[in-house]
Amino acid sequence: MTAGKIAIVGAGPSGCFLAQSLLKAAPELEVDLIDRLPVPYGLVRYGVAADHQGTKGVARQFARIFERQGAQFHGNITLGQEVTLEALQTAYDAVVLAAGLMQDRALEIPGGDLPGIHGAGAITRALYDHPDATPLPDLGPRPLIVGNGNVAIDLLRLLAKQPEELEGSDLGPVATGWLRQNGVEEITITGRSPAAQAKFDTVMIKELSKLSGVTIHVEGAGSSEDAAEAKKIEAVLALHGHATGPRRVTFRFGLTPLAVEGDERVTAMRFQTTAGEETLPCTSVLTAIGFCADGVLPRDTLLAGAQDAEAGVLAPGLYATGWFRRGPRGTIPENRADAQALATRILAELTPDPDKPGRVILSDLDARVDYSGWTRIDAHEIATAPDDRCRAKIASREEMLRLAREEEKTK
Ligand SMILES: Cc1cc2nc3c(=O)[nH]c(=O)nc-3n(C[C@H](O)[C@H](O)[C@H](O)COP(=O)(O)OP(=O)(O)OC[C@H]3O[C@@H](n4cnc5c(N)ncnc54)[C@H](O)[C@@H]3O)c2cc1C
Secondary structure (H helix, E strand, C coil): CCCCEEEEECCCHHHHHHHHHHHHHCCCCEEEEECCCCCCCCHHHHCCCCCCHHHHCHHHHHHHHHHCCCCEEEECCCECCCECHHHHHHHCCEEEECCCCCEECCCCCCCCCCCCEEEHHHHHHHHCCCCCCCCCCCCCCCEEEECCCHHHHHHHHHHHCCHHHHCCCCCCHHHHHHHHHCCCCEEEEECCCCHHHCCCCHHHHHHHHHCCCEEEEEECCCCCCCHHHHHHHHHHHHHCCCECCCEEEEEECCCEEEEEECCCCCCEEEEEECCEEEEEECCEEEECCCEECCCCCCHHHHHHCCCEHHHCEEECCEEECHHHHHCCCCCCCHHHHHHHHHHHHHHHHCCCCCCCCCCHHHHCCCCCECHHHHHHHHHHHHHCCCCCCCCCCCCCHHHHHHHHHHHHHHC
């Protein structure tokens, strides 16, 4: 019997969970994970905070997909550049888009494009040594964070940490130096909703009580009769008065952004509150208000014309999963259920065609980095880690490619 051939675009959590589910149900399948980066695991490597290494441990589970379940990694291949969607659809029985959402959602208010405004995605990519990152910016002494989700709290925590609190992380020397010398004195974090409905998880808030160099002030946390909401408020209020150092952190709630003010760069942000308008002076604005597609793939068109968008069926033989399908919501484990349901659907619809060439169309691409190439990068990063870090991430794509390939030649 001909084994079905499935291409998954994106080797982040959703692509990996999908490959895992497909191969568990049907080990004979040929499952290929294609990623624009020479390294797998998407936001596990470039979004999950450098000081949350436990969360990144899921990568060990994903490695088994390649090492034991027979999936193949085709890194350094961008759909839309080295290979087209049409070419994949011609070569494979099923194609799945699991390409995530990497663009920061813009602050669509007057002044929303002033210099001094930075998206959380751009900042975290730069902090975590993403090869396509822009340099870390000058935040000035008073950055203001817009957003109340876990990504906003990650940013706040990293900005507030002392150098010794980053031991054991994989934060590189450039980011470490930037955090040490950026001159931040006061961080204000603002949310549109009241504290009761803030999107952050309580556990993320509780972690802030361990910070060793900050003084935390909480304003307007409010109250709620609802037990879950009351717990959230209680966690935030427990931070009020935490005083272990000079760097000031202020939590504000119920502030709807109206405008960013400044001539040549940000000087303040104006908000609507229940009491009227309020202007908060700041030297930079960090937005953590969600993500959208980068435009390489026509996501909106594909989803608008989808056969069954809720189930991830875009068209016969073409599927979508993870953040690319659902939008920028949900943690790593939340992508698993999505992937399991889609795997069942794909297997029910799969009609293998023996004439489809499958992975042959990728193996010949000069750009391609395979799984063993990634393991060489991985081993090098771990072997060269300084004593106070768990790995020394390579930021340069050229250097990654050199490592992945140089030893290949000497095999
Ligand atoms: C800053 C940040 C911190 C987070 N922290 C946590 C956390 O601590 N814990 C937690 O549970 N969740 C966290 N999350 C959420 C978690 O990262 C997501 O749920 C998860 O990564 C979504 O998986 P995905 O595979 O859909 O997308 P991604 O992880 O983004 O993976 C998409 C992959 O597709 C690739 N790709 C994109 N376009 C193309 C293309 N054209 N061709 C080929 N490849 C392409 C990308 O390189 C990437 O590897 C965080 C998210 C962010 C943004």
